[in-house]
Amino acid sequence: MLTLYHARISPNSRRVWITLLEKGLEFELVEVKMDGEQFKPEFLTINPFHHIPVLVDDGFNIVESLAILDYLEVKYPTPAMLPKDAKDLAIARIVQLVTVNELVPATSTFLLQFLGLPGGDPEEIETAQRKIATVLKFFENLLDDRPYFASHNLTLAEVVAGTVVTRLPKVGISLSDYPKLSAWCDRLVARTTWQATEPTPEVVEAFKSIVVARMANSEGRRQEAEGRRQKAKGTHA
Incomplete structure (x- = not known):
């Protein structure tokens, strides 16, 4: 059984998902939440670069979406999705x-x-x-x-x-x-x-929340760094 680790918001994941559907293949979808699941040890065992998508085929882990597409085209050539000319x-x-x-x-x-x-x-x-x-x-x-x-x-x-x-x-x-x-x-x-495979409004909103949280954390770290810089500047004045 093919297993696709993916995130619906990701175009890279979506291109593999569409190809699996277009070729009429049986597969399992495993959603990887982009709020940190990609950094968990269990996911890093299949992709140490913590990126999605990953396709697993009978214990063989394939990373990088273009490599996955080539794999699927060669192993499952019908319908053909690359020209011969x-x-x-x-x-x-x-x-x-x-x-x-x-x-x-x-x-x-x-x-x-x-x-x-x-x-x-x-x-x-x-x-x-x-x-x-x-x-x-x-x-x-x-x-x-x-x-x-x-x-x-x-x-x-x-x-x-x-x-x-x-x-x-x-x-x-x-x-x-x-x-x-x-x-x-x-x-x-x-x-x-x-x-x-179109991202639903709920998927977009969930990803939006992740981005907003990351932006807030980044701004917080920036302000902390600026505070330390100003404090050091005052110390040496």
Whole structure:
């Protein structure tokens, strides 16, 4: 039995969850609460880097979502979720890696907005918006007359990029300038696998509480450090 350790709020976890569903596999879901469960000894035994997702298959622990997707594609090749043609395969891989290396870091700037919280550095947000626009334009140009990237069928490119791009309108980033990409998003969110794995409002609120608590703790530590600095300064005045 396959077991997926995941957090529903995480796009990295979601891409594996969607792939398991798209391939029609039987699996067990184990929710890892991001309030500290990922640091507990029992979880560190399966992933010492305390990240999710982790897929366990008959005692074999697989970390890193892209590695998990490759594992599933090779071990469970039906339905195929990577093209066989060299050019098409390259496009699928490009989409995956551009998402991970370029798009995800830029979208992390909008975490507070996604959670409905105030804050965010205006300059960082502007820089992130430019980076996201570059990626979206690049993706728009990669799409042809086929419904998916380099394929008539859903691929791992969709699973990786789609779990990020479809969230962009929720943080105020419009897809109206990218008609092919917008239509591509509509096709994805209409799929039952997307609907089944969409974070619920309750999940978002729970994660929001964790983020707010972390921000408060960070501010408290900052104030304590500043107090010690001022005290030391007064001592040596």
